[in-house]
Amino acid sequence: MRFGYTLMTEQAGPKDLVRFAGEAERAGFDFEVLSDHYSPWLDEQGHAPYAWSVLGAVTQSTGRVELMTYVTCPIMRYHPAVVAQKAATTQLLADGRFTLGLGAGENLNEHVVGQGWPPVNVRHEMLGEAVDIINGLFEGGYFNYAGKHYRVDSAKLWDLPETRPRVGVAVSGEQSIAAFAPKSDLMISTEPKAELCRSWDQHAGRSTRKVGQLPICWDPDRGAAVERAHEQFRWFAGGWKVNAELPGTPAFAGATQFVRQEDVAQSIPCGPDVEPILEAFRGFADAGYTDVALVQIGGEHQDGFFGFAERELLPALREKLG
Secondary structure, three states: OEEEEEEOOOOOOHHHHHHHHHHHHHHOOOEEEEOOOOOOOOOOOOOOOOHHHHHHHHHHHOOOOEEEEOOEOOOOOOOHHHHHHHHHHHHHHOOOOEEEEEOOOOHHHHHHHOOOOOOHHHHHHHHHHHHHHHHHHHOOOOEEEEOOOOEEEEEOOOOOOOOOOEEEEEOOOHHHHHHHHHHOOEEEOOOOOHHHHHHHHHHHOOOOEEEEEEEEEOOOOHHHHHHHHHHHHHHHHHOHHHHOOOOOHHHHHHHOOOOOHHHHHHHOOEOOOHHHHHHHHHHHHHHOOOEEEEEEOOOOOOHHHHHHHHHHHHHHHHHHHO
């Protein structure tokens, strides 16, 4: 298993994120993923810089780690032809280290363009067309497309990298897996379920990488960690079927008003100890995931975490699961 670090744009500003990227690489993480949001989930998180500007800077502040969007939604805020251009440019800047992670998005981020929020089956149709457009443009040459949701008129990526960007798609069940496994290079999901991994390989026709994500809240004081995880990450308990539909931070605050600190602590490893984090990672490994990126909750609580990760966490993960 490979162990990654999440550049959480919802909890830190752009300069801090670029610095965190370099620190995570020096601490020994194998790869880094970056969220792509227009809004934080909760007001307490307090940030949402433009992910692709941050990513461009991160390609220059790092030199070894693989970089990946986790995930970009190419159906409303961004036209898929523009996403293809951004990904190709990032791959050039990263010298082949970039993977384009895609997903069907959330109302939280996509409603800002004023087009309404489609039902999930329509979003999957749109994402399917978007993946076809992006893959087509990555092939080089002029590209035209006429679909139900998108048109592309004689588009061409003039700066194509020698190594084509890998494309991953976020999935949550059989319907999305059947639609996207045949046209993707890797699977993305946040649920440590073996059936997702098995179904993906069946539909893909081969064994591919599967990239998960795990929130933790490291702190020398477990009580402070639980309090911070509840303050900033209680939205995570809603699940993606709910989280994809809510339109803004007030809605997430209302939907999570009865989530207790102990509820969050049961689902998110909190405190100074390695073992609970190791157990959470083991759940992904047992399910068949090949890569997991952790989220350290709290933008102002990263620096001490990097020392912990380098000295204790990453050695333990590699000994037990690497």
